[in-house]
Amino acid sequence: GGYVANSLAIMTDALHMLTDLSGIILTLLALWLSAKSPTKRFTFGFHRLEVLSAIISVLLVYILMAFLLYEAVQRTIRMDYEINGDIMLITAAVGVAVNLIMGFLLNQSGHLHSHSHSHPHSHVPQSNSPNAARSHGHSSLAVRAAFVHALGDLVQSIGVLVAAYIIRFKPEYKIADPICTYVFSILVVLTTIRILCDTGVIILEGVPxxxxxxxxxxxxxxIEDVYSIEDLNIWSLTAGKTTAIVHLQLVPGSSSKWEEVQLKARQLLLNTFGMYKCSVQLQSYKQETSKTCASCQSSSA
Structure with missing residues (x-):
C-alpha cells in the first residue's frame, strides 16, 4: 500500500510492523528456550536469551529508524513527490486495526508470563512483602520490548491515519508524510530507552x-548470631529472576545454630526480597591478627 500510494509514512509503518513481527518471533523463541532446564554447560539455564532477544528487537528498530529518517529528510528538502491519498487512507486504517490486535495479544502474553515467573523454586511459603510483590511484578523484557514496539506502531499508525486524511483532502500539505517519520523517530527513542537501560543493568550484573x-x-x-556480612552479591538472570550470594560470619561458639541461621537468611532473601535463587555461606568469626612484615621490621630497626 505504501509503494502504490508513494507514501513514506505508510512504508515506515509497514516496515516497522515487519520488524515487530521478527521481534515477536525472536521473543517466542527466547521464551521457549528460557523455559528449558539448565545443562552442564549453561548451569543457570537460558534465561538471558530473553535479554538478548530484547536487544536485537530494539536494534532492528533503530536501524530502520535511521534509514527512514534519511528518506524523510530527502523528501522534505526536494518536495518532488506525489501521494495517492485514497490508498494511503485505506492502508492507514488497516494498520491501526492490526496494531490494536497485536498490542492486545502481547499485553495478555506479558501478564501470563509475569504470573508464570511469580512462583520461586522454593518450598518455603511465600511472603506478602512489597519487595517480593515488586519483584514478581516484572514481566519479561522480551515481551515488554515487543509490546512497546506494537504500542509505538499503534501511535504511529494513528498519526499516519491523520496524515492520510489531511493529504486526501488537502494535497498541498503533503509535508505531513515525512513529518510522521520524524515523530516516529522521537517516539522510538522515548519508548525504548527504558528497555535498553534495564537490559544494560542485567548484562552488567547490576542490582535491580x-x-x-x-x-x-x-x-x-x-538475624541472631550473625556477626558480620563478609560479602553480598545480587544480580538478575533476567527480568524478575534475581539471584543472591551472601557470605556471613557468625559469632564464636554458634556452630550449633548454623542450620537455623542459614534457614532464616534464605527465608529473608527468598520471601521478603523475592529472590529467585540464593546461596548462603557461613563461617565462624575469626579476629584478624596484625602481622608486621619483615621489611617493616627492618625499616623500624
Missing amino acids: RHLNVDRIKEDLMK
Whole structure:
C-alpha cells in the first residue's frame, strides 16, 4: 500500500510492523528456550536469551529508524513527490486495526508470563512483602520490548491515519508524510530507552532498581548470631529472576545454630526480597591478627 500510494509514512509503518513481527518471533523463541532446564554447560539455564532477544528487537528498530529518517529528510528538502491519498487512507486504517490486535495479544502474553515467573523454586511459603510483590511484578523484557514496539506502531499508525486524511483532502500539505517519520523517530527513542537501560543493568550484573542493598544488609544483620556480612552479591538472570550470594560470619561458639541461621537468611532473601535463587555461606568469626612484615621490621630497626 505504501509503494502504490508513494507514501513514506505508510512504508515506515509497514516496515516497522515487519520488524515487530521478527521481534515477536525472536521473543517466542527466547521464551521457549528460557523455559528449558539448565545443562552442564549453561548451569543457570537460558534465561538471558530473553535479554538478548530484547536487544536485537530494539536494534532492528533503530536501524530502520535511521534509514527512514534519511528518506524523510530527502523528501522534505526536494518536495518532488506525489501521494495517492485514497490508498494511503485505506492502508492507514488497516494498520491501526492490526496494531490494536497485536498490542492486545502481547499485553495478555506479558501478564501470563509475569504470573508464570511469580512462583520461586522454593518450598518455603511465600511472603506478602512489597519487595517480593515488586519483584514478581516484572514481566519479561522480551515481551515488554515487543509490546512497546506494537504500542509505538499503534501511535504511529494513528498519526499516519491523520496524515492520510489531511493529504486526501488537502494535497498541498503533503509535508505531513515525512513529518510522521520524524515523530516516529522521537517516539522510538522515548519508548525504548527504558528497555535498553534495564537490559544494560542485567548484562552488567547490576542490582535491580527495586532492591536496596543497604536494607538487605540491615535485615541480615538482625538475624541472631550473625556477626558480620563478609560479602553480598545480587544480580538478575533476567527480568524478575534475581539471584543472591551472601557470605556471613557468625559469632564464636554458634556452630550449633548454623542450620537455623542459614534457614532464616534464605527465608529473608527468598520471601521478603523475592529472590529467585540464593546461596548462603557461613563461617565462624575469626579476629584478624596484625602481622608486621619483615621489611617493616627492618625499616623500624
